[in-house]
Amino acid sequence: MENLYLPKLVTIEDAYLETPDVKSFRLVFKDEALRESFTFKTGQFGLYSAFGLGESTFCISNAPTRKGYIQCTFRKTGRVTGGLFDLSIGDTMGFRGPFGNHFPIDEWKGKDITFIAGGIGLPPVRSVILNCLDRREDFGDITIVYGSRCVEDLVYKNELQHWNDRDDVALYQTVDPGGETPDWKGEVGFVPMILEKAAPKPKNSIAVICGPPIMIKFSLSVLEELGFSDNDVYTTLENKMKCGVGKCGRCNVGDIYICKEGPVYTAAEIKKMYYDF
Amino acid sequence: MKAMYLKKAELGKLISSVQDSGALFVGPVVDAGNVVYKEIGSASELTGDYIIPVTTYKQWVFPQTEVVATFAVTKEGVDLDGVDLDPPDVVVFGARACEAASLASLRSVFTWGEDDEFYTRREDRITVITVGCTAIDDECFCTTVELSPASTTGSDIYLRETTDDEYMAVAVTKKGEAFIKAHHGVFHQKRAAEPELVELKLPEPIKGIKKEKISAWLARTDNYQSELWPRLTRKCFGCGACTFSCPTCHCFDITDEGTAFGGERRKNWDACQFDHFTAHASGHNPRDTQFKRWRNRFMCKFKYYPDKFKTTGCVGCGRCIRVCPVRLDITEVMEEISQISE
Amino acid sequence: MEKALREKARELLTTGEANVIIGYEWNRRKTRATPAFITKADEVDRLIFNPLCVNNLSIYLTRKNKDILRMGKPAIVAKGCDIKNIVVLISEGQVKREDVVIIGMSCNGVVYKQGLWKGELRPEIMPVKCHNCDVRNPHLTDFVIGDHIDFTPPETPRGMVFDKIAALDAKTPGERWSFWLEEFSRCIKCYACRQACSLCYCERCITEKNVPQWIETSAHQRGNIAWNLVRAMHLAGRCTFCGECERSCPANIKLNLVNQKLVLTVKDAFDFKSGYDEKIHPPMIVFSPDDTENFIK
Structure with missing residues (x-):
């Protein structure tokens, strides 16, 4: 029987402590055939099981161009993420997915792309960044604006260094005022202010944004001022999810099931959603 | 297939015949002062004196709690077993026409995109035998939502009581026809004179309610913030009685139970009326007050289901009105919406 | 009794002593009593009181119902048995006595469930609490509506x-x-x-x-x-x-x-x-x- 709720077993191949309460895992399927056949699209998410505790939803943070494994990054907040956080290399967990729609990056060929992320909002954006970097010649200028409350809270520090070293990526790293350390070399200021400073050109350009609601809100108005069209600004919505397949009735924003029809939306589409979310 | 007849006195024979075939026979029984659907052993347990059972027969297609997987955590890793569901055949006797119409709504949710086979396998094996209503109460409103005690939607076999204590049986679906064939010894064709049927009782459609006006009003985005929602629904204190007694409500939770060494993953009924239903781990809650949760339930029935699945979300069985501890009557909200959109 | 209740409600709303009256009103068919929240003096005629008023409205004074707390200072229509819960809420620090106006209702009993009502309050349809009630004359109130009731509950509770x-x-x-x-x-x-x-x-x-x-x-x-x-x-x-x-x-x-x-x-x-x-x-x-x-x- 096709059991929608049966996870696939995965082994934690690598684990990395990003911040005191954020961890990244690199997962491989126990089933070797599945390692080969598994594909996903950038922006899709999965449900990750800590057996005995339950399932939690987060994005797949690596790019589909890098096959054979799944990466995820999560903050320890509740029962399931707390349980996952306690797991380490060699442990088994469950994975269901991939679910949801994706960023239409094939339609972005030839365009400039600006990534704007805050705190734990970088993992979903990272999938798109890696995907774009792996097909670097398909796109124009790539700008990344990433910030967090303090230096300690920045995730993917090694990768940030790597992006910083590339001369075909403009990376603006920032921390909120007061969050800097004495040796901090990046910017100090809230993400929307740094975005204003980076001032990506709106013509033939795409923006991808993910982070706390307040950051999204102010960054959207900066993008608007810069001249970006709402149709060119993409984000990924989060809502509480249990099933991932449009059955459990939890993630819906009005009649829109985020898990099936989302989570990726343009700013124009989100402005049309008058429901609570 | 021509109408067949079944003597009320021979219901016992039908039950035995169903049980001999390996199927469960579910019917209305009195339990702790309520009429509820229950699996029964003999005809003496059945009651005919009811408007509609308090509980739904949804539990035989979508159980309150259902194991979807079991797991054991060992030193080597995790042994995980998915449930391969082989549900029993279930015959529901004494269903009402309103509730029979609800399975199509449930099915639409459980089959859009991927099939939830925990639902479909059970639904495929259920046979619904409806008895046309000869009694109604103040809470019945099927005729207000375009159904009636005479509707056969969702029934496999539709029964009408006759004045000489029999049922006239009409097979509505192939499944119903097959059922009558399989238990042909219990059904008989009628003698020369057609029997007289007991008249059906139809609730008077609520005059103030106009379904198309409700749809039009709900479609206007500014009405989402209407003062009507908090005003009419603030007395709701957020229990799940309405959703759990509703034949079309489908929300569920997935939860693990057991110890650190093993346990099971379950799919449990959940209710959009509970305050933690949509709460994020961060503390953010998109439906953070009760009227928003109530509005969601109403819109789910009268906008989201019709728009998205082209099915009705409300069959007018009236159960949510009967069980509501604060008597929040969904028809009063329907009526008020119909009237303000005049 | 309803007249006195409505007058008191009107007075409380007009003087601003209370911002919302938490009481009972008829459903649309006038067959059942249901909780009501009255904020305008010209709506006080919706208020009713009769043996169908079974709900213990003190639930609306708790922090579970924040949207009701936001309506301002409440005056609550309460039977003696409902007041018992308000007493516990006060003793447990959930409600301050001065933050709620208690309109105590003299009460001869209510029905066990509204569906049992056939137009007359008979002992068989009353819950056990009513037969043993020692607060038919409400005990902690700002105002009492209704006449004094002479009723002595049985010494040993029964039912x-x-x-x-x-x-x-x-x-x-x-x-x-x-x-x-x-x-x-x-x-x-x-x-x-x-x-x-x-x-x-x-x-x-x-x-x-x-x-x-x-x-x-x-x-x-x-x-x-x-x-x-x-x-x-x-x-x-x-x-x-x-x-x-x-x-x-x-x-x-x-x-x-x-x-x-x-x-x-x-x-x-x-x-x-x-x-x-x-x-x-x-x-x-x-x-x-x-x-x-x-x-x-």
Whole structure:
């Protein structure tokens, strides 16, 4: 029987402590055939099981161009993420997915792309960044604006260094005022202010944004001022999810099931959603 | 297939015949002062004196709690077993026409995109035998939502009581026809004179309610913030009685139970009326007050289901009105919406 | 009586002594009483009071109902039994006495369930609490509406609940256990019992706490027993036997038996009955040096 709720077993191949309460895992399927056949699209998410505790939803943070494994990054907040956080290399967990729609990056060929992320909002954006970097010649200028409350809270520090070293990526790293350390070399200021400073050109350009609601809100108005069209600004919505397949009735924003029809939306589409979310 | 007849006195024979075939026979029984659907052993347990059972027969297609997987955590890793569901055949006797119409709504949710086979396998094996209503109460409103005690939607076999204590049986679906064939010894064709049927009782459609006006009003985005929602629904204190007694409500939770060494993953009924239903781990809650949760339930029935699945979300069985501890009557909200959109 | 109630409500709203009257009104068909929130003086005529006014409206004074708290200072229409819950809420620091206007209603009893009403209040359709009521003249009020009622409750409380408790007490523990297993097997985990109870005012109930998961949420035997026992225990020494949980239960679980048994047990052990004096704390939340138990010393 096709059991929608049966996870696939995965082994934690690598684990990395990003911040005191954020961890990244690199997962491989126990089933070797599945390692080969598994594909996903950038922006899709999965449900990750800590057996005995339950399932939690987060994005797949690596790019589909890098096959054979799944990466995820999560903050320890509740029962399931707390349980996952306690797991380490060699442990088994469950994975269901991939679910949801994706960023239409094939339609972005030839365009400039600006990534704007805050705190734990970088993992979903990272999938798109890696995907774009792996097909670097398909796109124009790539700008990344990433910030967090303090230096300690920045995730993917090694990768940030790597992006910083590339001369075909403009990376603006920032921390909120007061969050800097004495040796901090990046910017100090809230993400929307740094975005204003980076001032990506709106013509033939795409923006991808993910982070706390307040950051999204102010960054959207900066993008608007810069001249970006709402149709060119993409984000990924989060809502509480249990099933991932449009059955459990939890993630819906009005009649829109985020898990099936989302989570990726343009700013124009989100402005049309008058429901609570 | 021509109408067949079944003597009320021979219901016992039908039950035995169903049980001999390996199927469960579910019917209305009195339990702790309520009429509820229950699996029964003999005809003496059945009651005919009811408007509609308090509980739904949804539990035989979508159980309150259902194991979807079991797991054991060992030193080597995790042994995980998915449930391969082989549900029993279930015959529901004494269903009402309103509730029979609800399975199509449930099915639409459980089959859009991927099939939830925990639902479909059970639904495929259920046979619904409806008895046309000869009694109604103040809470019945099927005729207000375009159904009636005479509707056969969702029934496999539709029964009408006759004045000489029999049922006239009409097979509505192939499944119903097959059922009558399989238990042909219990059904008989009628003698020369057609029997007289007991008249059906139809609730008077609520005059103030106009379904198309409700749809039009709900479609206007500014009405989402209407003062009507908090005003009419603030007395709701957020229990799940309405959703759990509703034949079309489908929300569920997935939860693990057991110890650190093993346990099971379950799919449990959940209710959009509970305050933690949509709460994020961060503390953010998109439906953070009760009227928003109530509005969601109403819109789910009268906008989201019709728009998205082209099915009705409300069959007018009236159960949510009967069980509501604060008597929040969904028809009063329907009526008020119909009237303000005049 | 309704006239006096409406006049009082009008006065309170007009003078601004209260911003919202929490009372009862008719449903649209005028067959059932339902909670009402009146904020305008010209709407006070919606208020009613009769034996169908079963709801214990004190639920709307708790922090579970924030959108009602936001409406401003409440004046609550309350029967003596409802006032008992307000007393407990005050003694537990949930409501300040000065923050609520209590309109006490003289009461000759209500129906057990509204569906039983046939136009006349007969003893058979009244709940046990009404037959043994010692607060028909409400005890903690700002105003009393209605005439003084001469009624002396029986010295030893009696009625179906007490008979059933006696019958259960006569059984062996094994038989009692099977009785409750059967009773709780009907639970559908809708939590109407909790939501209807003004003394279950936690914003995050223990059933919703999952780190660790104290109570299994499934509606199976373990989960049902755990929930129903925990609910009962959390109300020991606090429950006033208002009966709202049993009335709200769609599965007709005999919660009044559990609750009254706890009331009797607390009375025996601590000589305490909740709901009468807002200055006395319930026994389960106070420590006294002469406590008969010594585990805590």
